[in-house]
Amino acid sequence: MSTETVTIGRLGSGGDGIAPGPDGPIYVPFTLPGETVAIARVKNQGTVISTSVASADRIAPACHHFGPEGRNGTCGGCSLQHASDTLYREFKRGIVADALKAKGLSATVAPLIPCAPGERRRVVFTVRKTEKGMLLGFNQAGSHHIVDIDRCPVASPGIVSRLDVLRALAAAIATDSQGFRLTVLETLSGLDIAFEGVRKVGDKQRRAVTECVLALRGIARVSSDAEVLIEPQKPQLDFGGVLVAPPPGGFTQATKEAEDAMAALVLGHVGKAKRVADLFSGSGTFALRMARGARVHAVEGDDRALKALDHAARHAQGLKPVTVEKRDLFRRPLMASELKAFDAVVFDPPRAGAEDQCRELARSGVKKIAAVSCNPVTLARDLAILVAGGYRITGVTPIDQFLWSPHVEAVATLEK
Numbered sequence: 525m526s527t528e529t530v531t532i533g534r535l536g537s538g539g540d541g542i543a544p545g546p547d548g549p550i551y552v553p554f555t556l557p558g559e560t561v562a563i564a565r566v567k568n569q570g571t572v573i574s575t576s577v578a579s580a581d582r583i584a585p586a587c588h589h590f591g592p593e594g595r596n597g598t599c600g601g602c603s604l605q606h607a608s609d610t611l612y613r614e615f616k617r618g619i620v621a622d623a624l625k626a627k628g629l630s631a632t633v634a635p636l637i638p639c640a641p642g643e644r645r646r647v648v649f650t651v652r653k654t655e656k657g658m659l660l661g662f663n664q665a666g667s668h669h670i671v672d673i674d675r676c677p678v679a680s681p682g683i684v685s686r687l688d689v690l691r692a693l694a695a696a697i698a699t700d701s702q703g704f705r706l707t708v709l710e711t712l713s714g715l716d717i718a719f720e721g722v723r724k725v726g727d728k729q730r731r732a733v734t735e736c737v738l739a740l741r742g743i744a745r746v747s748s749d750a751e752v753l754i755e756p757q758k759p760q761l762d763f764g765g766v767l768v769a770p771p772p773g774g775f776t777q778a779t780k781e782a783e784d785a786m787a788a789l790v791l792g793h794v795g796k797a798k799r800v801a802d803l804f805s806g807s808g809t810f811a812l813r814m815a816r817g818a819r820v821h822a823v824e825g826d827d828r829a830l831k832a833l834d835h836a837a838r839h840a841q842g843l844k845p846v847t848v849e850k851r852d853l854f855r856r857p858l859m860a861s862e863l864k865a866f867d868a869v870v871f872d873p874p875r876a877g878a879e880d881q882c883r884e885l886a887r888s889g890v891k892k893i894a895a896v897s898c899n900p901v902t903l904a905r906d907l908a909i910l911v912a913g914g915y916r917i918t919g920v921t922p923i924d925q926f927l928w929s930p931h932v933e934a935v936a937t938l939e940k
């Protein structure tokens with residue numbers, strides 16, 4: 525370990541401050557551009573010992589679990605609570621702009637659509653049973669240590685006010701001291717709680733979970749590794765006026781506000797298209813909204829998500845026909861010949877992006893494409909493929925739904 529004084533030049537894509545060092549960049553968490561700090565350094569990782577010049581963009585963090593001074597440790601849930609709104613928003617916009625630039629794309633990137641504290645309706649906690657009780661919170665960055673939380677300014681009040689309920693349920697299902705995950709989704713009919721990685725769920729745990737849920741109010745469903753343990757209410761989400769019961773632990777956009785913003789951008793672009801394909805459709809976030817004005821073909825690899833979409837479409841009023849297809853779009857993308865059936869295509873893949881699908885789209889004559897992404901790097905790669913195939917980027921909008929983290933979503937629109 526060595527100690528030295530460095531000046532932070534910029535923020536890295538993970539949210540750490542970066543200073544130039546003798547052997548390459550030094551990453552210093554919880555610092556901001558322009559700050560001069562004394563650090564203890566191990567390889568290219570610095571830890572702040574003291575700050576001699578602080579940034580004018582430094583603000584007081586919103587949560588007492590944040591940062592090196594955090595209660596119970598440094599909560600790994602957030603990395604940027606110390607940055608002003610202006611710096612934070614420009615940082616997120618810059619992640620998208622830099623990714624496009626690196627691929628030689630000159631599209632203008634719109635200002636970030638921001639999110640607010642208390643909006644997160646879906647949160648993934650780490651949980652572990654100890655002699656002193658249940659730990660529930662987020663892992664410290666790069667560590668298995670769980671920072672036990674008593675508040676979370678990011679999560680919705682409906683989740684934060686029920687942290688004790690989540691702990692009680694976790695205690696009911698835990699058999700040993702091995703950690704597991706608890707995903708909570710706040711739905712219209714109550715909390716949908718999905719455990720993942722509980723070593724063994726025997727009769728004793730099932731009874732304990734059932735008793736716990738019956739004694740509490742506001743829980744719609746509890747599942748473990750996708751098996752439903754108890755479901756007093758069907759969890760329900762509203763996708764643009766269509767009610768959907770998502771599968772246990774299935775993908776859901778983390779905030780309703782970001783979902784609505786992304787859907788508005790997608791629908792605004794798809795416009796009056798009559799036949800639309802929604803690729804990587806999930807449970808129908810975009811497909812069901814678009815079906816108000818277009819025939820929609822939804823393609824997705826997860827059978828349970830597709831069944832939820834199909835069920836919702838068949839029971840909703842006023843939709844144009846919706847067809848569904850279970851298909852692995854990495855192995856079997858829709859071919860250019862199949863894409864002839866559509867005026868517009870929406871795709872929203874996982875972090876790996878949709879490279880092979882974009883190669884087929886690039887060869888197609890589809891007039892409008894909306895690309896939704898949670899990974900600016902793979903988005904830029906995919907857009908470059910489409911541009912090489914003759915598409916023109918008409919807009920790129922970054923959207924925030926993981927407040928104070930380095931994650932950013934984006935919607936890009938293209939025409940041919």
Ligand SMILES: C[S@@+](CC[C@H](N)C(=O)[O-])C[C@H]1O[C@@H](n2cnc3c(N)ncnc32)[C@H](O)[C@@H]1O
Nearest residue numbers: 804805806809824825826852853854872873874
């Ligand atoms: C980012 S989510 C988007 C889902 C949906 N559009 C939404 O907004 O809720 C990505 C979706 O891609 C699906 N997926 C992942 N790999 C896939 C594959 N190889 N083929 C088809 N779908 C896949 C996932 O099941 C998930 O529903």
